[in-house]
Amino acid sequence: MIGKLKGQIDSFGDDRVLIDVGGVCYEAFCSSRTLRALPRVGESAVLHIETYVREDMIRLFGFATEAEKSWFHLLMTVQGVGSRVALAILGTASPSELLSAIALQDKTMIGRASGVGPKLAQRILSELKGKIPAIGAVDPSVLGLQSSIGEGTATGSAADAVSALVNLGYSSAQASGAIARIVARDGDDIATDKLIRLGLKELSA
Structure with missing residues (x-):
């Protein structure tokens, strides 16, 4: 081969x-x-x-990368996803964006790909939930926060800050990633208003 x-x-x-x-x-x-x-x-x-x-x-x-190849393998395990659809998904979302979309259960991001309707997008999110290709580094703090947001169980200042950033026009993946990095670096006892300001600074860097 x-x-x-x-x-x-x-x-x-x-x-x-x-x-x-x-x-x-x-x-x-x-x-x-x-x-x-x-x-x-x-x-x-x-x-x-x-x-x-x-x-x-x-x-x-x-x-282009081993990570993209690994995601191709994983996507092809989902019923209804053939090579054409898998390549379409990989054309619209990077491996890191795919990981965020699955953690956040973001049908919109998956549904941007040609040939992916709402039902297939939901099936992809459901069947790949919790699955990560072996290759590539994954920040567990980011993934943990995104998963709790996707499951609707996130609470506290971090969840409120993510919600505020999304209302300002950032995607859930961008907002949760920024807030998770701040919490991992500075702790989880930061007030919501300060966390929002730090999040905006993180996203503009």
Whole structure:
């Protein structure tokens, strides 16, 4: 199986790239996020590869990072999510944004992807709740606060500060991430109004 490709970019398609490896061109299907991250035609590139073999075809899927590849695997475990939908989701949300969306049970973020309706978005959130790809660092303080907000069990100044920041126009992921970082650094006994001010400073940094 092919695990990684190192070569020169030969050409791009709407949902794929051709990489020339020693004179042999490999076609890899990628998310729009990965395609945007790749260099220009003729330049060197590296893609992490997932190889799918079926009776009637062999298809390569390419990813800019191992984290994206791991999320592809995880998304494909959800009933109704095929490779096209998984790539669409990865094109609209980064691995960290996906983690936040699942912790917060944020259907809106998942539903931005083409082919993901409200029912499928809810199924993805439900089936992947508590599941994290093995690769990549996860801040437990951020994840813990986001999970409690998603479950509706968050209380106290942190929850109030997150709510205030969301009302000011920040996403739940941005607000909860900022507040969780402050609480982890400065403790959880900060008054709500001060926590909001610190949150605004954190988000503007």
